[in-house]
Amino acid sequence: MSESPSFMSSPDARGHFGEFGGRFVPEALMPACLELEVAFRDAWSDDAFQLEYRTVLKEFGGRPTPVTPLPRLSDRLGLELYAKREDLAHTGSHKINNVVGQTLLTKRMGKTRVIAETGAGQHGVATATAAARFGLACTVYMGEVDTKRQVLNVFRMELLGATVIPVTSGSRTLKDAVNEAMREWVSCVSDTHYCLGSVMGPHPFPWMVRELQSIIGIEASAQLEEMGVGTPDLVVACVGGGSNAAGVFAGFANTSARLVGVEAAGGSAVGKGSPGVLHGMKSLLIQDEFGQIEEAHSISAGLDYPGIGPEHAFLATSGRAEYESIGDDEVLDALKLLSELEGIIPALETAHAVAWIMKEAGGAIPKGSKVLLNLSGRGDKDVAQVREILRGER
């Protein structure tokens, strides 16, 4: 945080990363965004808050998560692979890092309720979990399509005491869940915090969520050092909104490591997108020739998003990070391979990053490279869906 790196430092005073970011929200939400920014700046520079955040993540969240060498997959691909095990964090993904920070902040601001959007359900489950732990009321907005793809996560949230509201507008996926959560926030902003799940939305969210996720990269860099691996040649992460990628990149942005974000081909905002404004931010978005936002399509609900966080748009256009995409058909093989060779069933989202590594080993990734994979989540939530698809294939 303190060594003021040239990449992934703070955005400008109005939340811009280069030409991206900023705040594009109805006036009704501006006071809440400004209040949140002040509260986060204050909390993040307060040692007591930092200590509480880290203590909760340790005692409740299961941090630090280990870095695991992947020897058999390394042999197969001719690489030296390591995985940062966010799948072992409480609730099964990196999402817990963000929500612990935001729920602590909610309490600090004196608010009593959180709302959240969710795609795969992981952020919703994490938010419901933290809300339960800290005694906050919780409502989660989830696209109707996703409530069907992720039935078990809906039930998990309900077990945790949250209310899940299926969103039936638009494409009924993550994009629409964000719209609905923003609409709801307008009418309850005085006692409710909107716990946004990725590095997107209006300032300060993209910056705040990256800061809360940067613990991934900070830990991993120290762990690789300790293991004698040193700086990896590549750091690879899947990208929906981009929070797990931003978190791991933050630990390596000012090293020689290549940073690679892997999007779903059907939601590839860097590959197919152009600059635009949605959900409070200026970023790269998939849109038609008239500026209407297009629907993303992906096998994984968590990557089914037509945009990308503004800092990633900046890292992409400035060339500091590369963004690739992987199609649905490549994902299942990757999920199976990691499961069979390493005993780790990854989330479908994470499997995109694995698939890109498999595809490019010996190509865009030179043989022998040291590669850090951010293993953003575990696949338990996806096994029913994967089973259906594999059955259909037979």
Added chain:
Amino acid sequence: MKLLEQQLRSLRSSGRKALVPYFVAGLTPDWTQHVEAAVLAGADAIEIGIPFSDPMIDGVVIQEGVLRSLEAGTTLDSICKDLSSLSTHVPLVAMTYYNIFFHYGLERAAGKLAASGITGAIVPDLTIEESREWHDACDADDIATIFIVAPSSTPDRVALLASGTEGFCYASARMAVTGRSADAVDAKRVIADARAISDVPVYVGIGIGTPEQARDASMVSDGVIVGTALVQLILDGGDVRAIEDFIGSFRLAIDTAPARSDFLSDAEE
């Protein structure tokens, strides 16, 4: 001062409270006839809603209208083409989300609006902090940029917005998306704050769904904006006659409202 504001100020000087209906452009093939009907029945200006796929501040009714219009193939260009056949003398104000203009090119969009007779724009997700480029693009074409103040706006922000807005200041009656009913009470404080800073006309919108609500809101402001209730009428198949009756009932309620009460003392309650 931009043309729109000159016109709306002289309307106020004439003692008339403005009635501004909102239409989803392209919702039906004959939407411009709906606009003409509203003007005949007493509308003083028209909000032309340009559909956007992700209407963040709109409730289900306007979302439905926007979706139908998009499915019918409505674009900024098609709306401007339709407007060329419109014969009306009242000011036209565009209402849409920033990406529509940003994607079109700001200067090109402002030029296009101006060429179609539009003299103002309400862009609810364009914060005043991010509005410099749009504002610059509009100046050459004399398009007014209208800002919204909300019940949550602090006095500082109301001051900033009331001095930055052009044409009129849009006071949101409620902390809600469009389509939830409101009384004018939520808006009173921000209207008072805006008036303390600027003598720009102040109109109340968001949550005005009945003639009674319009009457009450008009008593504390210079005009009212009616959106969801009208869009609902059109979604339900309301024709030109129904629109005339609807607008006529709002006109009557506003015109027969008792003279403006000492609302400033009300606001201090």
